[in-house]
Every structure is written in structure tokens, then in C-alpha cells.
Amino acid sequence: MASFQKYSTKQGQLWLFKMDTGINPDTGKRQATTRRGFKTKKEAQLACAKLQQELTSGVTINNNNLTYYDVFNQWFSQHSNTIKSSTKKSISSKFNKHILPRFGKLKIKEITKPYCQQVINEIAKEIASVNDIKIQANQVFKYAVKMDIIVKNSLEHVIIPKKKKELITEDRHGDERNYWMKDEIKRFLTITKEELSLRDHVIFHLLIYTGARKGELLALEWDDINFEAGSLRLWKTLFQSDGKHLFQTPKTRDSKRLISLDTQTLTLLKKWRISQMEENLAYPDWKRDNNIVFTRIDGTPLRLAYLNEKLNILIKRHNLHPITIHGLRHTHAYLLFEAGASIKEVQERLGHSDIQMTMNIYTHVTDTVKEQTAAKFQKYIGF
Known part of the structure; x- marks a missing residue:
């Protein structure tokens, strides 16, 4: 009453x-x-x-006076117990940098749809992965609805604004190409062989020839390589935080995979194995894990950022087409498609859980091939 x-x-x-x-x-x-x-x-x-x-x-x-930050703490205290350390760190970073500064102090029941749209529009101007930010912020709203803190989710139907370049279909490739073609790959591997250590040359060779993620390669152990069968088992990844490192299983089941190796790659790995064993014999007092394939001198895993830094230095020094470390995975996919591999084969080799990720690379590569075909025709016909 x-x-x-x-x-x-x-x-x-x-x-x-x-x-x-x-x-x-x-x-x-x-x-x-x-x-x-x-x-x-x-x-x-x-x-x-x-x-x-x-x-x-x-x-x-x-519940009427709970702020978004209050609800976030409730949700995250439970959610953090169900995820890996790397995921926990990533989610915390997104909330602290983009979400809590905009939502944290507001009463969650008073956050409106227009305000949510305004926030997403602002974030979209700052970063490309705005959809991921929306997904994370939405977890808190969904939790609030589930726990009867609010009746409706104000963020649920907010629209992700399209960037200008996404609306322009002409000249879609150009500088956006994040992979190398065959002649670029040959040049790069020649450079790494001449200028880098054997260890680093082998790592870059594997990134291109296997399509593995850098974290997967840096977590690799010799037991994961079957020289007789010519195969490589990828089932864990390296995670680093606050100067510490650990090996953890990947996010998706599809990331765990067994891939075949070509004879050139196997020969290179045997060469590196012998070199590493000789180094261990030369320095018997070093306490290090001899089963890890790629380590620093003291036996600890390489920093994840190390390969990014090496790649960027070589690109600038030799004026190579700019790509990222992840672009080496795209490079492997490009080579597979050009060699006639099916979309399903590429998906399984790269460990893509979503075939759309493979399709995006396939579309980019086939469009490039079509452009090359037109150029070849024009050159042949001569007018």
C-alpha cells in the first residue's frame, strides 16, 4: 500500500x-x-x-542506487574465476581504459540508450575494436538484468558505427594488405638468414611456413615435434604478465591441432636442435629447461614483444612492405590458397574456430589474384 x-x-x-x-x-x-x-x-x-x-x-x-561500477565488481568477482589469467588481464584493461571511465560512477538504472549510443560512438573514434568493447560492457548490463537489478538492458540494441573506410569499396587493398607475396617472403627470409641469429631465423621461418601464432611457437617444446612423422603439435600458448610467464591452453578447441611440416622446415629445426644441444654442453652450469625450443640465453622464454620489435626493425631497415606479426599467419594462408588448398584445409591448419575468419583472408587473396590476372591480360594484349 x-x-x-x-x-x-x-x-x-x-x-x-x-x-x-x-x-x-x-x-x-x-x-x-x-x-x-x-x-x-x-x-x-x-x-x-x-x-x-x-x-x-x-x-x-x-539495488536502486547501485552504480555501474558496483555491478561490474559483482559480475567480475564471479566471472574472473571462470577465465584464464590472460583473458582476465585483457578484460580488466578494456574496462579500466574504455568502459569504467564512462559508465562507472553512474547509477546503472539511470543509464539511458542515447547515452550508451554516445559512448559507443566516442569509443569507435578511438579504436577499431569497438565491438569487443561493447560486448564486454554489455556483460555487466546482462548480469544486472539477470540479478533483477534493472529491468531492461540499455546497451543491447546500440549500433556500432561503420568507419568511413568500410563504406568505400574502391581501392580496398593497397596499403591494407597485411601479408607478403612469394617474392617478398623469399627476400625477407634471405635477410633473416643473413642478419639474425639461427634461433630467430628459425622462428620467422616457422611463422611463415606453419601459420602458427607467436605465442604457440614460443610455448613449443621439442616433444611437440615428431621428426619421423614430420608433424608439429600445437596445444598451448605462452602468456606473460608482470615479468612472469606461464603456458596455458588456447581459448578454443580448434586451436589445438597437429599440422604437417615440409622437409625444409624439418631440416632447419634439426639444425637448431643440434646448435642448442651444443650450447647446453658448452655451458653446463646454466639451469634451464632444455625441452623448450626457443629461449633466451638464461633458458627463460622469449618476450612476446621481441618478435614484433625484430620484424619492425627489418621492415624499416630494408623498406619492406609493412605487415604485422599476425600478418605472417595471413601470409601462410595466402600461400596455401595460392597453392590450391581448400578453405576447410586452411581453417584447420590455422586453427580458426570461425570459418568466417578464414573466408575474410580468402576473399582478400582471391581479389588480389583477380587484379593480377587483369594486369597480366593487359600486358599480353599490349593495347
Whole structure:
């Protein structure tokens, strides 16, 4: 039941209502709420009806003042127990950098759809992966609905704005190509052989010839390589945080895979294995894990950023077409497609859980091949 009454203020006569809100789950006693500041009795009645509807839907009076940050803490304290350390670190970074500064101090029940759209629009101007930010922020809203803290999810139907370059289909490739073609690969591997250590040359060779992720290669052990069968088992990845490292299983089942190796790659790996064994014999006092394929001098795994730095230095020094470390995976896919491999074969070799990821590379590569075909035709016909 609710009661309404008029009261006097310096601004004049206003209305309030008092309403029983049921049993407090923390104390086990009945509780009531008073809401003030309504200009008319009609406004007070409408506000009372709305509050009653929220209570009927399961929204308790105790939840009405929770901020987004409060709800985030509730959700993350549970969610963090179900994910890996690397994922936990990544999610925390996204919330601290992009989400909590914009939502944290606001009462979650008062966050509106227009404000959510404004936030997503702002983030889209800053980073390309805005959809991932939306997904993470939405987890908190979904949790709030699930726990009866709010009735509706204000972020659910927010639209991700398209970037200008996504709306332009002409000249889609050009500088956006994040892979190398055969002549570029040959030049790069010649450079790594001449200028880098044998260890680093072998790593870059494997990145191009296997399509493995850098974290997968840096977690590789000699037991994962079967020289007789000519195969490589990829089933874990290196994760580093605060100067510490650990090996963990990948996010998806498809990332665990057994891939075949060509004879050139096997020969190169045998050469590196012999070199590593000789080094271990020369320095018997070093306490290091001799089973890890690629390590620093002290036997600890290489920094994940090390390969990025080496690649960028060589690209700038030799004026190579700019690509990222991840672009070496695309390079491997490009070579496979050019050699006639099917989309399914490439998907399995790269460990893509979503075939759309493979299709995106396939579309890019085949479009490039079509452009080359047209150029060849023009050159042949001569006018």
C-alpha cells in the first residue's frame, strides 16, 4: 500500500509518497521507502506506480542506487574465476581504459540508450575494436538484468558505427594488405638468414611456413615435434604478465591441432636442435629447461614483444612492405590458397574456430589474384 501527502518547502507545496517495499532480504524485516519532490499528486502517483511495477518485476529497493561500477565488481568477482589469467588481464584493461571511465560512477538504472549510443560512438573514434568493447560492457548490463537489478538492458540494441573506410569499396587493398607475396617472403627470409641469429631465423621461418601464432611457437617444446612423422603439435600458448610467464591452453578447441611440416622446415629445426644441444654442453652450469625450443640465453622464454620489435626493425631497415606479426599467419594462408588448398584445409591448419575468419583472408587473396590476372591480360594484349 502507498500513501500520498502534501508538504511545504521554500519553493512551495510539493507531494510525496510512502510505500511498503516488502521484506529486506538482508535483515528479514519489512521496509518502506519515501519519495519526495513531486509538483502534483498525479506525478507522485505515476512515480509510485512505476516503482511498484519495478518491484513486481523483481527489482529490489536495495539495488536502486547501485552504480555501474558496483555491478561490474559483482559480475567480475564471479566471472574472473571462470577465465584464464590472460583473458582476465585483457578484460580488466578494456574496462579500466574504455568502459569504467564512462559508465562507472553512474547509477546503472539511470543509464539511458542515447547515452550508451554516445559512448559507443566516442569509443569507435578511438579504436577499431569497438565491438569487443561493447560486448564486454554489455556483460555487466546482462548480469544486472539477470540479478533483477534493472529491468531492461540499455546497451543491447546500440549500433556500432561503420568507419568511413568500410563504406568505400574502391581501392580496398593497397596499403591494407597485411601479408607478403612469394617474392617478398623469399627476400625477407634471405635477410633473416643473413642478419639474425639461427634461433630467430628459425622462428620467422616457422611463422611463415606453419601459420602458427607467436605465442604457440614460443610455448613449443621439442616433444611437440615428431621428426619421423614430420608433424608439429600445437596445444598451448605462452602468456606473460608482470615479468612472469606461464603456458596455458588456447581459448578454443580448434586451436589445438597437429599440422604437417615440409622437409625444409624439418631440416632447419634439426639444425637448431643440434646448435642448442651444443650450447647446453658448452655451458653446463646454466639451469634451464632444455625441452623448450626457443629461449633466451638464461633458458627463460622469449618476450612476446621481441618478435614484433625484430620484424619492425627489418621492415624499416630494408623498406619492406609493412605487415604485422599476425600478418605472417595471413601470409601462410595466402600461400596455401595460392597453392590450391581448400578453405576447410586452411581453417584447420590455422586453427580458426570461425570459418568466417578464414573466408575474410580468402576473399582478400582471391581479389588480389583477380587484379593480377587483369594486369597480366593487359600486358599480353599490349593495347
